[in-house]
Amino acid sequence: MIIAAYAGTGKTYFSKNVYDSVDFVCMPYKYYLPDGFIAGEEDESIKANLDLIMREEWPDNYCKAVINAYNEHKYVIIPPIGYVLAALRDEEIPYILCYPERSAKAEYESRYRDRGNSESFLRVFVDHWDLLLKDMESDPGDNHVVLKEGEYLLDYLSHFDRVIAEKESIVSLEIDEEILSGFNSIYAKTGYTFQAFARRELIRVAKSGAWPAILNKHELENE
Numbered sequence: 001m002i003i004a005a006y007a008g009t010g011k012t013y014f015s016k017n018v019y020d021s022v023d024f025v026c027m028p029y030k031y032y033l034p035d036g037f038i039a040g041e042e043d044e045s046i047k048a049n050l051d052l053i054m055r056e057e058w059p060d061n062y063c064k065a066v067i068n069a070y071n072e073h074k075y076v077i078i079p080p081i082g083y084v085l086a087a088l089r090d091e092e093i094p095y096i097l098c099y100p101e102r103s104a105k106a107e108y109e110s111r112y113r114d115r116g117n118s119e120s121f122l123r124v125f126v127d128h129w130d131l132l133l134k135d136m137e138s139d140p141g142d143n144h145v146v147l148k149e150g151e152y153l154l155d156y157l158s159h160f161d162r163v164i165a166e167k168e169s170i171v172s173l174e175i176d177e178e179i180l181s182g183f184n185s186i187y188a189k190t191g192y193t194f195q196a197f198a199r200r201e202l203i204r205v206a207k208s209g210a211w212p213a214i215l216n217k218h219e220l221e222n223e
Contacts, residue, residue: 001164002070002088002095003153004080006136007125008111009098010152011077017154021075029062030054063087068193075160077153080136089141092203094167096143096160099136104149105129143167 005011015023027033031052055061063084069076070093078084080097088095100108109126117125125132137144143163145156190197204210 001075001160001167002066002093003075003077003160004085004095004097005077005153006080006099006132008108008115009100009147010154011079014153014157015075015077018075018157020073021077022069022073023077024066024069026062026079026081029065030058059083064190064192064196067091067093067196071193071196071199074164080139082135082139085139085141091200094143094163095141096145096163097136097139097141098145098147098153098156099133100147101149102130102133104147107149 003011003014012023015021031054033052059081062081066076066078066084067087080099085095085097105126108129109122112122112125145159147153147155192200
């Protein structure tokens with residue numbers, strides 16, 4: 001399940017305390033980061049740094065990485081980026097959007113300061129508090145969680161598990177290693193792993209009723 005959670009809701013803490021969950025940070029995909037930055041981690045002090053240079057492949061590179069991670073982990077925790085959420089809806093991948101209630105503004109400013117966020121970060125997430133939350137509230141996804149003051153993502157773990165049971169199904173595939181290695185070319189061309197590619201194809205078949213051409217060819221050869 002994808003959990004798209006607002007800044008300060010406890011994404012990192014959740015991922016460190018819930019099995020098979022990952023805090024899928026976006027900054028290594030969005031910016032060229034300074035030397036010494038460890039991939040997969042984020043320093044709070046560098047967030048919203050206006051001096052960082054954006055990568056040309058953003059945000060498509062992050063969308064593909066999130067979709068691939070979705071097929072590999074029970075919980076993938078991401079920031080609520082509108083472009084990414086739209087891509088998930090296009091791919092028919094369910095997500096839970098989590099954000100604080102508007103009255104929690106002072107509490108979240110305190111959370112940001114306590115964890116070392118910069119003034120430029122505060123200018124974005126505190127000064128534009130109502131506008132950003134309005135965007136969250138108007139998101140067309142059908143799974144919203146509004147965190148009350150004092151609440152964090154981990155408080156909603158049982159709710160997330162219930163949503164998974166309702167919204168997701170698991171497809172188990174056993175593929176010969178030699179065949180699987182052939183999908184390296186697909187990944188090189190599309191950026192999608194075999195699991196993500198297979199899921200997209202299964203959805204396409206279910207919608208259209210048309211089998212992939214390679215299967216049709218196989219059937220003809222064996223008639």
